[in-house]
Amino acid sequence: MKIKVLAFAAFGEILGREREVELEEEASVKDLLDELASIVPGFREAAFEPSGILRDYVLLMVNRKRIDPERDLSRILVEGDELAIFPPLAGG
Amino acid sequence: MIEIGEEEISLDRMIQRVRRNEAGAVVSFLGTVRDDGILGMEVEAFRDPALSEMEAIRQEAMSRFSLTAAEVSHRTGRLAVGESILAIVCSAAHREEAFSGCRYILEELKARAPLWKKEISSDGGGHWVEGHGR
Numbered sequence: 051m052k053i054k055v056l057a058f059a060a061f062g063e064i065l066g067r068e069r070e071v072e073l074e075e076e077a078s079v080k081d082l083l084d085e086l087a088s089i090v091p092g093f094r095e096a097a098f099e100p101s102g103i104l105r106d107y108v109l110l111m112v113n114r115k116r117i118d119p120e121r122d123l124s125r126i127l128v129e130g131d132e133l134a135i136f137p138p139l140a141g142g
Numbered sequence: 143m144i145e146i147g148e149e150e151i152s153l154d155r156m157i158q159r160v161r162r163n164e165a166g167a168v169v170s171f172l173g174t175v176r177d178d179g180i181l182g183m184e185v186e187a188f189r190d191p192a193l194s195e196m197e198a199i200r201q202e203a204m205s206r207f208s209l210t211a212a213e214v215s216h217r218t219g220r221l222a223v224g225e226s227i228l229a230i231v232c233s234a235a236h237r238e239e240a241f242s243g244c245r246y247i248l249e250e251l252k253a254r255a256p257l258w259k260k261e262i263s264s265d266g267g268g269h270w271v272e273g274h275g276r
Contacts, residue, residue, distance in 0.1 A: 056188070058186055058188055058256065058258060059186060059258035059260070059270050059273075060270050062186070109276065111188075111191065114190065114191050134188060134191075136188065136256060136258070137258070137270070137273060138272070138273035138274055138275055138276055139252070139253065139254065139255060139256055139257060139258065139273045139274075139275030139276065140252075140257065140258045140259050140270070140271045140272065140273030140274070140275065141185070141187070141192070141216060141228070141251060141252060141255050141256075141257025141258065141259070141275070142173060142216075142227070142228050142248060142251050142252035142255075142257070
């Protein structure tokens with residue numbers, strides 16, 4: 051299945067502003083992040099602690115709704131879902 | 143009106159749009175690019191969620207502070223030192239509500255709207271401003 055990934059600020063520079071990622075059916079948000087880490091140089095270091103835990107400044111939305119990186123990484127994605135990844139907000 | 147765009151902000155036009163006969167106060171805030179030894183800034187938005195969040199914040203301010211009208215305009219793209227980044231204009235019957243509403247919109251926008259700023263240095267490099275909004 052195809053999942054659209056949008057990335058902003060520093061993550062946009064690493065991942066590109068928009069890309070599509072091909073995943074197995076029933077893949078989770080964590081599977082998607084792991085796939086990005088394996089195909090995009092620099093993303094693993096930027097997004098994950100050396101221990102493998104997602105860094106606390108990584109913020110995520112699925113289909114424009116915020117998800118909790120502590121609770122929702124196991125959420126199963128479906129064809130056409132959109133993941134947005136960005137650092138803490140800094141407008142104004 | 144809530145706007146995100148690259149065009150220069152017209153504070154005059156925003157003020158005209160929030161003026162009401164029943165409003166005795168109009169308060170405006172204009173955020174500009176400060177010269178911290180930088181050439182300028184680049185502002186990026188996750189546009190639709192940012193517009194939705196800004197509209198939600200505007201409505202909260204309208205009801206909490208009994209505003210008669212409120213408008214918010216945030217710029218994106220490359221901005222030089224001194225240029226406007228953000229304008230907020232609120233009208234209310236009295237000054238306390240207008241000041242409080244304007245301040246509320248500013249602080250909530252910084253904390254909740256998906257927008258980011260990158261400082262562009264004179265050597266052409268860039269540095270993303272560390273955000274505190276989550």
